[in-house]
Amino acid sequence: MERLGDDELGLVLRSVDRWRDRKSCARVCRRWRRVEALTRAVLRVLDPHYLPRFLPRFPNLTALEAATPISDPDLDLIARSCPGLESLNLNARRSRIELDEEPHGVEPRDVTDAGLCAIAFCCRKLKNISLRRRKGVGDVGAIELAKHAKGLSSLDLSWCSKVTDRAVGAFCAFSSLMVLCLRGCPLLSDSGLACLATGPLSRSLRVLDLSECDQITDLGVCLLRHIRCLEELSLADCGPKITDVGGIAIASIVSLRRLDLSWLINLSDATLFALARNCSNMDEINVTGCELVTGAGILSYSNHPALKILVLTSCYGVSAHDVEQMMLSCRSLRYVGLDKSLRGWMPSSVQEKLSHICRIDWL
């Protein structure tokens, strides 16, 4: 192999993408080991305890992933070792951190704002960062991120329950952020939403997940209509304070393609009428558990030009006949998720006929 210089060997190793193969390559000889480390772009940390031993060999990582608890000194090491990082996925596994299954009740120290600040300061090329269930992360780290990571396009702070409106206020300075997930951030309120709807962020944002943010009301939701290019929005489980006032306001975002309104119990047909009329790009809508929705609301999607996916479990005001009528007249439909309890009300001949139109799941 001495025929190939380091550059060519590097090219070969860059094309070796499975970690098992890369590991074999790293143990061939000194030169291979060095070139493998230099060309490694993606690394998944399984046990951060050993991070100081192996991380410094990989200065050119662009993506790093860790699901275990990971400490601030670890994050600091990552920040200093990998300045070229573009993607950092620290989504924590549910079992250890959220469900508190540690047998001795002593949890390893997990990342806090200090660790996130180190990343924000050193890794200026970050495009994607996911911090799901990192409960130690709060406003300070998030604000620092907004200050430094100017090229960020996707930020996931789902279940980072310490995050408040203050952090969201800083996000409006992001000019390239397209995806923002704030699911299960219970401290978020209408004034946070007001920030999202102003500034450069309101022009770049495409995907917004606010599910389980149960403090927000119609007041904040109405402001979301200023996010002009929004394509995906989730308000699932946002509670009873969102009504048709908010729903109708959202219907003025004509770019919407996917919308999750699950369990908004005060939302009714009026919202669906407005959505069906205005949002002609909508291809997926979920109204699970919207108890006030009736057949009239669902039938407003008859002849809709784009709708592909419709989920309406636990909508007890919708009859089997309404569903049948709607499915027969909405040509674009590809998938429908229906309540199990509706199945008994639909003759099997009708089920057979509808199954030729699109896929039906009884949920």
Next chain:
Amino acid sequence: MSEGTKEPDGGEEKVVLKTHDGQEFTVDMATANQSGTLKNLLSEVGSSSNNPQVIPLPSSITSRVLGKVVEYCQRHAAGGGRRGGMQALEQFDEELVELDKDMLLDVTYAAAFLDVPRLLDLTSQAVADAIKNMSVEEVRHYFGVVSDFTEEEEKVIRSECPWAFE
């Protein structure tokens, strides 16, 4: 003289590539220009149809190897507009790198030396595909590499804890 100019008699500019084992490949400028190395060189010295420039190549590029590279460059100089378009060109690329181990490594070296970036990508990918699922020993054998790790280094490698990252 500059590259790309036609001779007064209308003849196409040519260049002769001479391998160490004495074979000569006469190619037109469009083909030669697929190689960054030749393009640079020819922009300095120029060539003509009556008196084509002869470029000697290092011994590691045998005539068999150069034949492959020239085949690639000729086909790509013609572009996708000929013989079935881009799809045919892609198929040509695919078949070109179906080579035995030594040829593949030699063509990789030649593509690097002659600076033919897309051929180098192709062969690098083919080499990477070849070592898929190989053990350390198999990789060493495939490339004829002998481990130069000291016992001490082997120990360090093991202490890195293979389960700690992937």
